[in-house]
Every structure is written in structure tokens, then in C-alpha cells.
Amino acid sequence: MATIGFIGLGNMGGPMAINLVKAGHNVKAFDLSQAAMDTVVAEGGNAAASAADAVTGAEFVVSMLPAGKHVQGLFQTGDAPLFDLISKDALIIDSSTIDAATAQSVSAAAAERGLSFIDAPVSGGVGGAVAGTLAFMVGATDEQFAKAKPVLDVMGKNIFHAGQSGAGQIAKACNNMLLSILMTGTCEALNMGMKNGLDPAVLSEIMKQSSGGNWALNVYNPVPGVMDGVPSSNDYQGGFQVDLMYKDLGLAMDLSQQSASSVPMGSAARSLFSLHKAKGNGGLDFSSVIKLYQDQ
């Protein structure tokens, strides 16, 4: 069993760290939020006094932070960069969703110091994080991937080696752009059915079993009351925040710009999330975008 420093114990990082604890690892957990720390400590994690404390002596460091600036600041460019403290034998696994360029530049800065930093963003939502069934998309060398896999296996079901440094983040941007299109499309169709008198549960079941079936319908229905245990049935609390989806769509737009890829559907979805966010819904789960249709 390994000593693992885990930084960022939010909606996703908390349950991921708990799964590492349950698998018998010595998890030194740190978050700026005491409440987030308490949740992991209650399950057997060790509270670290600081991010520096969490990584000191760790064989693996896992980070699950909001965005690229947090990752870069914490490890490389901040006042007390963790790169100064992490063992050269350790593997740093960043599972945050950040831009590929930052992931590559932090990885290169790590390599210059003889350290090993890989990108391993995830898909599967909070439910997948709790169940330990996340999909990991990893940007790493073969050797780094082989070293990370046993740790990732504890937190996920499908572990993909997307390519070299940054490739995991590129795969993630593609996936989340598609997710945003599927979610907004699902909201659009459900809203039209409801406006025409259909029961959303019945319509959801029909589309699930028909050619419109997709992830949003299968496990993340956006209409309150249709599905238990999803954010829509909990006032859109928890889950994957609109702010984070909006961030991810910004990453996808940057990527499309850099590669001259056409993304008309992704752009439309980004505009919808932008409008929804501007109405003050940034802290809600992203399936709340159905409100945008209902408010009109």
C-alpha cells in the first residue's frame, strides 16, 4: 500500500480520496475547506496541515483542483511550489480538468527538475467518483502510465492511455464538449415533449430505448423527479457545476481555435451555458440548463 498525498477534496476529489483510503492506502488529504477535509478524515484519511505536508514523503500525489491556474500555482509558480518538496521517485497525477497547454508546460517544468507529472482527467461525475467507476484519460509516457494504473484502478473502471503529456486533457475537452451538446439537446427535447403534454418520465424512457438514447437520459436526467439520486432531484445541488462546464467549454473553444477545428454545436452549447450562468446559476449542477428552456 502506498502513501498518497491528495489535494482538492471537493465534489470529486473527496470521494476519490475516500476510495483510496478504503483500498488501504495511507492518504494524506488536504483542502482549503475544513469541511471537505473532515469528510475524508471521517472515512479514515489523515488530515494534512497544508498542501506541503500532504506531499512530503508521498509516493503518489493526486490533485483534483478547479482549473489550470490552481494546478500551476500550487505545483510550479506559487509562493511555495510543491515541486520543491515532492520526492523524485514520486508520481504526480493531476486529475483536474485543465487546458492541455498548461498540463504540458507543468509536466515539462516537472521533468526539468527530475519529477514526473501526468494529466489524468476523469469522466463519470460524482456518482462515478463515489462508486469508483470513473473513466480516466491519461496523458503520460508508457512507463508513467504503468506506474499510475494501479492507483487509478482503485478510483476508476476504465483507464485509457490517450497519448503523451496533454493528451488526456485533449480527450477530456472533446468528451465534455460532446456531453454539453447531449445535455442541452436532451433538455430541449424533454422540454418540447412536456410543453406538448407528455410525462417526462415516459418520454425519457421512450427516448432511452430509442435512437435518441444517451448518457444524460440514462444516468443524469435533468427533469426533477424522473430519476432518484441525481442533482435534478436535489434542487440541482452537488454534481457538476455550471461554472465548471462553462470552463470546460472554454477549453474546448481554445482547442478548436488552436487546431482550426469547426465546432458549431459546441459553440451553441457554450452560448447556452453562458446565458444560464449569467442568470446566476453558476453554482448549480449543469443539468439545470433545462431551466433556460423553461424560463423562456
Ligand code: NAD
Ligand atoms: P469542487 O469545486 O467541488 O472541488 C475543488 C476543491 O479544490 C475545493 O474543495 C477547493 O476548496 C479545493 N481547492 C482549490 N484550490 C486549492 C488549493 N490551492 N489547495 C487545496 N485545495 C484547493 O470541484 P469538483 O467538482 O470536485 O471538480 C474538480 C475538478 O474535476 C475540476 O477541474 C472539474 O472540472 C473536474 N471534474 C468535475 C466533475 C464533476 O462532476 N464535478 C466531473 C469530471 C471532472
